[in-house]
Amino acid sequence: MRKIAVVYSGNAPHKITFNTPKYKKYISELIYLPNLSEADLSSFDVLYVPSQLNEGMLLKNAEKIHQFAEDGGIVCAFGPQPWEWLPNQKWEDRETNFWWWLEKDADSGIRLTNSEHDLFKNYLTLADATWHQHGVFWPPAGCTTLIATTDGGSVLYIDKISTKGTWIITTLDPDYHFGSYFMPATERFLDGFFPWLVEGEI
Amino acid sequence: MKDILFIDPGHAFGIENRKSSFILNNFHIIDMYDFETTDLSPFKAIVVHDFVDQIHMYNHRHLIEQFLNDGKIVIWGGHLEFEWLTGCPIFTPKNIQTFSDYNISIVQENPIFEGVNPDEMTFNKGVAGFFARGSHTPVPVGAEILLTLPGDATITYIDRQTTRGTILAHAGRDLFAQRMQNKSTDLISEQLLQWVHDEAKQLKERMNNA
Numbered sequence: 001m002r003k004i005a006v007v008y009s010g011n012a013p014h015k016i017t018f019n020t021p022k023y024k025k026y027i028s029e030l031i032y033l034p035n036l037s038e039a040d041l042s043s044f045d046v047l048y049v050p051s052q053l054n055e056g057m058l059l060k061n062a063e064k065i066h067q068f069a070e071d072g073g074i075v076c077a078f079g080p081q082p083w084e085w086l087p088n089q090k091w092e093d094r095e096t097n098f099w100w101w102l103e104k105d106a107d108s109g110i111r112l113t114n115s116e117h118d119l120f121k122n123y124l125t126l127a128d129a130t131w132h133q134h135g136v137f138w139p140p141a142g143c144t145t146l147i148a149t150t151d152g153g154s155v156l157y158i159d160k161i162s163t164k165g166t167w168i169i170t171t172l173d174p175d176y177h178f179g180s181y182f183m184p185a186t187e188r189f190l191d192g193f194f195p196w197l198v199e200g201e202i
Numbered sequence: 203m204k205d206i207l208f209i210d211p212g213h214a215f216g217i218e219n220r221k222s223s224f225i226l227n228n229f230h231i232i233d234m235y236d237f238e239t240t241d242l243s244p245f246k247a248i249v250v251h252d253f254v255d256q257i258h259m260y261n262h263r264h265l266i267e268q269f270l271n272d273g274k275i276v277i278w279g280g281h282l283e284f285e286w287l288t289g290c291p292i293f294t295p296k297n298i299q300t301f302s303d304y305n306i307s308i309v310q311e312n313p314i315f316e317g318v319n320p321d322e323m324t325f326n327k328g329v330a331g332f333f334a335r336g337s338h339t340p341v342p343v344g345a346e347i348l349l350t351l352p353g354d355a356t357i358t359y360i361d362r363q364t365t366r367g368t369i370l371a372h373a374g375r376d377l378f379a380q381r382m383q384n385k386s387t388d389l390i391s392e393q394l395l396q397w398v399h400d401e402a403k404q405l406k407e408r409m410n411n412a
Contacts, residue, residue: 010257011211012281012293032257034235052253054212056233080214099327180281181295181335 002045002074002198003028007036007061009053013179017050017190020178026194036061041068046197051079051173059085069165074202079173080134086169087162090138092153097132109133110155113148118201120146123192129156131183133171158202166202204230206398207245208378209237211253224381228395238262242269246402250287251376252280259286270367273409275401277394279372282338289342289364290371296336296351304330305352312348312360314377314394319386323349326383333357333387334374366409368401 006018008030017023018030031039033053037060041047047068049058062085069075069087081091100108108130112120120126129147136153139145140162147155147170156170174186174193196202208229210216219225232240234254242248248269250259259266263286270276270288281293296303306323308315326332337355341347344363347356349372361369380390 010255010284011213011253012256012283015256015283016281033255034258052211052213052215054233054235054255055214056212056235082214082217102327102329182331 003043004046004048004194004197005029005031005039005041005044006048007050007053008032009050011052013052013176014050016179016181017175018179023190023194026198033057033061037064041073042071044068044073046074046076048197049075049077050175052176055083059083066163069163069167072165074166074168074197076168076170076197078170078175080171081137087159087167088140090140092136092138094133094135096134100132107150109149110147111150112146114144114146117144117146119193119196123196123200124189128185128188128192129172131172131177131185134173135171137169137171139169168202203244204228205245206230206247206249206395207232207240207242208249209234209251209254211251211255213253216251216253219379224391225378229378234258238265245269245274247275247277247398249277249376249378250280252374254280256282256284256286260284263287267365270365270369272367273405274367275370275398275405276367277370277372277377277398279374279376279378281336281373282371287369287371289345289361289369291338291340293373294336294339294355296353296355298331298335301330303352304333304335306333306357307350307352308348309350310346310348312346312397313400314390314397315348316393317386317389322385322387332375334372336373338371338373368405 004027006027112126133155136149139154139157142161143157143159145154145157159167174189177183177186178190206229208231210231210233212233267288278287282290304324306320308320323333324330334357339356341356341359342361342364345359345361347359349358350356358372377394378391380387
């Protein structure tokens, strides 16, 4: 069982999401973002970095998060990333496709690119990861993309090459939507993602 | 310096706000973690954005209360999860069974929502639920209720009783973001801005006469 620490922003959606009992049971500690720089991360296996964190606080702690990965830790980063702090980050901001499902022959524009991966073989379906995208990543060669847009942009990828640890990076932001009581698929995503993070093959 | 303070959560979704001429022309923006070191005396109102760190606001709630008791205005648009705003109850999500549970009603005329079609608050491109999904209920005694969801669930209220100032609490996203959607809800941001200036004038007169 991996020990998960969550970086806790104190905003309303995160208060709800990470204190919801069915998710909280997987979380060993909520680390309040303003306290992150002083926190001892050595006892954790996973650091969950949710979406919509304060720019200044996030960048102030970027080096610490990288060090956690260099020490062999697993970092999960969620949501759009307009500031460069991820390893070899190439983020492309795109207009959010809020309304794809209202169009004729509705297509979310995303595909599973590695359906044999444990996350999608045993924990999630593509439908559980389908609501909208705020942009895409263009990961470095050697990373494993699990969800991509039809033009090849990465929506969820795993980077085991940039550091000694593992980065699970996604444009998706279920931590925000679940806690703001919107987008039912985000609940299904978290229902599958947390158990995988604790016990799955990463 | 602008005389309305906008507390910016510094989050990714806020980037456009930080470049918006509407915001830059009307608000003095600070990062939320600079709140406690900012001199609040030049400002007539504070706008607190829905993505704000509410633990931080709770830790500095005395500054909010003092500001209000100086006869000034606080505008909160978001789901209150920590009790940092005097008199405002914790957010209660609406139990949603059908999309009509998201129907918004204007229960009392107010210049902020004048000319705004309630259906255009309820629906965005035919989809309900963007505007509000719950309430701050029960409202403080004497508060003026402006918008509700079905079942008298208060979305938006004005409270002039709890402090010597005025609180506008809205259980939804930042009301100043209601602009540039080519529908009647675009009126809200400009009308709310005018309301702040009018309310500040009245508060000043009231404080001078006290």
